[in-house]
Amino acid sequence: MRSIPRLSGGEERMDRKTGSSFRIVFRHLLPELRPYIWAILFSLSITGLVISADLLQPLLFKQLLDAATLSMNYPVVIQCLLFLLGLVCVRSVLSYWEIFARSKVGESISAQLRRKTFEHVxxxxxxxxxxxxxxxxxxxIMHDCGEVGRVYISSKLLPMIAQVIQVLALIGFLIALNWQVGLASLLVFPLGWLISRGVTHRSHAQVIRLRTLVERGHGMLQEIFSCIREVRAVGNEAGEMRRWDNWLQDYGRVISRTTTQHHFIRGTLSRLIDWIGLCVVFGWGGWQLLGHHMTVGTLLAMSLYVQQLYTTLSALLSGRLETIEVANALEAIQNILQRPREWPDQGQQALPAGDGHLEFEDxxxxxxxxxxxxxxxxxxxxGQMTGIVxxxxxxxxxxxxxxxxxYPVAAGKILLDGQDIAEIAPHVLRQHIGLVSQDIQLWNTTIRENLLYGLQTEVPWERVIEVCQKTCVDAFVRHLPQEYETVVGSRGVKLSGGEKQRIALARALLRDPKILLLDEATSALDALTERAITNVLLQMGxxxxxxxxxHRLATVQSADQVIVIANGKIVEAGDPHSLYKQNGMYATLYHIQKLGEGVPPRS
Ligand SMILES: Nc1ncnc2c1ncn2[C@@H]1O[C@H](COP(=O)(O)OP(=O)(O)O)[C@@H](O)[C@H]1O
Ligand SMILES: [Mg+2]
Incomplete structure (x- = not known):
């Protein structure tokens, strides 16, 4: 397999710069955005209207003030006031649609990414x-894909595009109103940019660390809850509590640093720049006002524009951290998507003709x-039953x-009816081989749904009951309050090991496979039930x-042949009787088990 970076964590991406983060985001996101181009254009055009309303507002204030202070033209003042009122109403409606359109695009992209990633995984x-x-x-799938769409696209990237346009327009208006004061007010911007750059640079490591920590926290909780029985059984609740406290401490440390930096850029820093900018405008503007080179209206309009400019700029600058975060998320998702799927569509789409002859060749x-x-x-x-012990x-x-x-074999071949299984498409092969594995997994749903899980064809309910009767499922299900509609709990926790095995066996038989693989499928059954099921397996022979x-040799006693494996090698093979006579490993196991059965109870 090609060497692809590890899937978990992201420490290797520590030193990324904002520029490269943007490149990564655009490279990976552009193809995702393509299907939503019309929705994006719709959202951006509404944003354009909202921005226009924001740009118009200071001009109306200017007109109002100038009309009031210079020409005392009160009808114009009233007109301006009414216009401002109308504008704020229209802006509110537009703003609703703007947020709606942006969220729609963001959520759709999250869903698309989640679907694509899950389908690949x-x-x-x-x-x-x-x-x-x-x-x-x-x-x-849950966090990273959500982060990209919901958090980034809808609340950062799309607004960012609009914000860049807004900034350019604001600069234009400022210069148009008074180019000297306008240019002077822009001098503060490089200062803000430098400070935020420094803070963002320091935040890289925090962002990555936070991400790894959150992932570790999820993993830990998932592990503890799924092993809750073991935790209880050994009474290690305090130990787990300590582990969780350690995580909380680490998380608390990192999150407080990251959030402080985040809010510092967003709040304190932007306020600082805001204030310095306003001082410049009011200082120099006031000076020009005294010299009659500027009107009160223009001064007010410029101060409003400067405030809009710095608010927009600080929003733009604070998007840098999110960009790094999203670049990491996108790379992690790409890491998964790059992995080759399981022999994609490779191999024959139909099984070779035959009844299921299986041959292991070296x-x-x-x-x-x-x-x-x-x-x-x-x-x-x-027709054969092969025991493997x-x-x-x-x-x-x-x-x-x-x-x-x-897994693919390293050497040799497994032939199914003369055809190498490596040449048969896996999903086709698996439809015809039924496996009851050692660690049975049931879904947290009803017994009926568990029995029918993955069936490609409709099976009449009578047939289900018939199989369930043979595999001794029906016997215990009838005693449950909701019979086949009983929900079995997470991983079948509400059933005993033997009950789970019987359901798994019935599930495998319902698929009516050519080959049945039973991996210690009856190990948790009592001797009587096991005997009944072994008889069924023999009958369908x-x-x-x-x-x-x-494990129990009694289970394979009636097999046509028994293969004895030790250390990955076949050490004996033959029918049970001849193996017993060989006096080798099979016979030793036989004697040990016989001896076990023969141990008299203590008096
Ligand atoms: N996913 C895995 N990765 C690495 N080693 C494994 C994995 N599964 C099993 N093994 C190892 O392969 C060997 C054979 O395992 P297994 O086939 O489960 O044995 P058996 O079913 O006979 O008890 C064991 O040494 C086990 O530790
Ligand atoms: Mg095993």
């Missing part, structure tokens, strides 16, 4: 999910450097996962190819 290869924390992915595989599966070869035919960690589950192309990983 759900198709990423499994090893990527092992490599990164779930919370980092959740953070990307396959090897490793998760990291140490080999997990070493030159494993065996085959299992339709061996110590924990020997690679049994991995073998099951390789059949589903969760004429056509299906079944691979059964089991």
């Amino acid at each position: 759900i198709h990423l290869p499994l090893p990527i999910f092992h490599e990164m924390e779930d919370s980092a992915l959740v953070h990307r 396959i090897s595989f490793s998760y990291q450097d140490t080999p997990t599966i070493k030159q494993v070869s065996f085959h299992s035919a339709p 061996g110590p924990t960690g020997s690679g049994k589950s991995t073998l099951m996962h390789l059949c589903l192309r969760f 004429e056509k299906k190819n079944r691979l059964l990983v089991a």
Whole structure:
């Protein structure tokens, strides 16, 4: 796989400058903005009208004052007042539509990004999910995508475009009214820019640190709540509280620094520049007023323009921090989007003709450097039941996962009806292989929905009940208050391990796959229920190819063949009876288990 930066965190982007942040934002955002170009133009044109109203207001005040002080023309004063009143009403209505249009664009872009990212993530290869924390992915989709659209587009970027135009217009008006005072009032701007640049520069690291911290906080909470039973069982509530307090302390420190800097630029700094600017206008303007080179109206209009100019400028400057933040968010999202999907659309879209003959040809595989599966070869035919036994960690589950192309094999081939599964599109392959995995995941919904999860075709309810009766699901579901409509809780927390296993088994059988992979699928069942289910698995034997990983040898007693795996290698293979006679590992396991069963109860 290509080397792509790590998905979580963002420390590597510490030294970014505002300029490069803008470039990143525009590079990544322009394609996202394209579909909304009309909505953006609509929003910007309303903003244009709002700005025009703001620009007109000081001119009306000027006219009003000049009419009152110079010519004492009261009808003009009344006209100006009425016009100002009308203007403020129109501006309020326009302003509502302006905010509405901007929010609409922002939310739409967030939704578009969230959709695109989720759609990509759900198709990423499994090893990527092992490599990164779930919370980092959740953070990307929920926080980062939201930040880009809602926070940035609607409250920063679109206003910024309008603000630049407004600033240029304001400068124009100031110079037009009195070029000397106008230019003098602009001299304050470089000072404000320099100060804000310094503050923003210092804030880079804070912004990145805050981002990493928030992500860590999410991850920690998610982990604690999902492991709440373990926390309770060992009584480590205080330990978790300490961990959380440490996080709160770190967060508090960073957030207070970042917020202070933020508000400093927004509030104190802009007020300072505002005041200096007003002093310049009133100082020099007052001087010109005394010399009759300026009217009272012009002085008032200029002071109003200067205030508008500095408010707009400080809003523009404060957008720098958000730009850095959004550039980081966009890069993190891009990091995910760059990752190649799971063998995208690669491979045949139909299974080869056959009943599900599976052949492992000298396959090897490793998760990291140490080999997990070493030159494993065996085959299992339709109608056969293959038992797979061996110590924990020997690679049994991995073998099951390789059949589903969760990971690509490093060497060798797995053939399905003579066709290398690496040449079959994964989603096609998986439709025909049913897996009941060791750690069963149920959705927090009803038993009925859990049973029907992912089914591509309609299954009549009678068929569902029939399968549930065979897999002993019906027996316990009938005792639940809402039967099949009972909600099972997060990850099936309201059910016992054995009940979950039975639902998972029924779910797999309902898919009617050619090949059934059962990874310790009956380990949590009592002996009687297990026997009943094993009988069902045996009965459906004429056509299906079944691979059964089991700890208890009794489970594989009736298998057609048993593969014994140790340390990723096949050490024995054959039918259970001949294996027993070989006096090897199978026989040893058999004796140990027999001995366990034979231990007399203590008196
Ligand atoms: N996602 C993974 N990343 C790295 N190593 C793994 C991963 N899953 C399993 N392993 C390792 O591979 C080996 C085989 O695991 P597994 O197939 O689950 O064994 P079994 O099912 O026989 O108990 C173990 O040593 C385990 O630690
Ligand atoms: Mg396992």
